Amino acid sequence: MTFSFLGQECYVNRETGHILLDGHPANFSQSLTVYDWLCDRKANATAANQFCSVNSLPGVLVSGGTLGISGDSIAPKISQNPAKFLEICHSLQGKRVSGGDLSVVIYPLPDLPVLLKFYDGDDEFPPTLSILWDVNILQFIRYETVYYLAGCLLARLRDSF
Numbered sequence: 001m002t003f004s005f006l007g008q009e010c011y012v013n014r015e016t017g018h019i020l021l022d023g024h025p026a027n028f029s030q031s032l033t034v035y036d037w038l039c040d041r042k043a044n045a046t047a048a049n050q051f052c053s054v055n056s057l058p059g060v061l062v063s064g065g066t067l068g069i070s071g072d073s074i075a076p077k078i079s080q081n082p083a084k085f086l087e088i089c090h091s092l093q094g095k096r097v098s099g100g101d102l103s104v105v106i107y108p109l110p111d112l113p114v115l116l117k118f119y120d121g122d123d124e125f126p127p128t129l130s131i132l133w134d135v136n137i138l139q140f141i142r143y144e145t146v147y148y149l150a151g152c153l154l155a156r157l158r159d160s161f
Helices: 028-040 075-080 082-091 143-160
Strands: 002-005 008-012 019-021 095-097 102-109 112-119 128-134
Touching: 002 028, 002 102, 008 028, 019 028, 028 143, 075 082, 075 128, 082 102, 082 112, 082 143, 102 143, 128 143
Parallel strands: none
Antiparallel strands: 002 008, 008 019, 095 102, 102 112, 112 128
């Protein structure tokens, strides 16, 4: 079985269960994300193409603070080279959309959109990159796996710069 995972060819060996990304063994986070998407995805999972933060996903109760996933270590690189960011996102089947200073919808998995929203810095605030999730992401992967996917996505962005 072959499909795209974060812009890489993902091959799952049905006999051994091994996962290869562009011919290289997947790491733990990549494997867990792929297995969760393959095994726990709801039969009628459909992306809504409406995006929210991880703590605003339907059915998620957050008390005593906020949860967030952001790519702040990547944001300065985007600020220095927004064209490279767009090039990387294009390799992830990304499509530029309105919002923020630079926003792109990408598909880390074939049917699962994610919104990357970048705001450039100024004299008062540093640049920031936020990851926003399709409101139906929990039909595709488990809540815990959202964090694994975020880690995989941020690593892929870092490695591509």
